[in-house]
Amino acid sequence: MSLPHPTTEQITLANVLGALGDPTRLAIIAQLARDEATPMRCGQFWDLGSKTNISYHLAKLREAGVVRTETVGTSRLISLRREDLDKLFPGLLDSIIASAADLPLAAVVLED
Amino acid sequence: MSLPHPTTEQITLANVLGALGDPTRLAIIAQLARDEATPMRCGQFWDLGSKTNISYHLAKLREAGVVRTETVGTSRLISLRREDLDKLFPGLLDSIIASAADLPLAAVVLED
DNA sequence: TCAATAGTTCAATAACCTTTGAACTAAGGA
């Protein structure tokens, strides 16, 4: 069960922006940004779409270098690649997170 | 010959990021950013692709609200929607432009 | 008026994206 990640040098601006150009994936990173110190499990995003669908979107984010996915037991722990992104594209992640926090879909995970 | 632009309120983060998630379009905005006070003509981007192709990419940027296109005689004058974008997504455009300036494709227009 | 210039629109094609359910794998607990 391999989870391929791009190296820092393999991350491109076009790929990162392309990956974030989707409401579901913006909602995912908005959630991750709420507490960056604590990685989240896949299951915590199931309000945003089906199990399969979330798996697909998380793979997109991982392949673009936006998130890192670690395997822990039967779970995956997902976190922002904050250091890599800040180094490559200073200020980008912060400005996106600030704007994404207000998005309607970002509220879905918090509801209940 | 209508050139529809979204209003400020119609511009979404996902659409803007999606529009910028492409090397050709990043190169276009990198060029526009080199001298924001001076709008550019379509023809100045023909090094980046065919006439038809550039027309397509410029339409994408316009529809996402990233650029404004004005008709002047038989030309189009294209400029960044700096004020709208800065108001909606503070810091976003600057961080993207700073990173896009170093991109290989951005150099193509300057060559000769 | 006629031709050149600047750019758009159309149709076609190939490639990629999104979404789904069903089948799969791998770890942990009873």
Added chain:
DNA sequence: TCCTTAGTTCAAAGGTTATTGAACTATTGA
């Protein structure tokens, strides 16, 4: 060992994107 939990992978369908050349429109200058 067997079942449950957590998530991935597969195949299929339908939609969108990117690219091209040919045909088109609109403005300008001769």
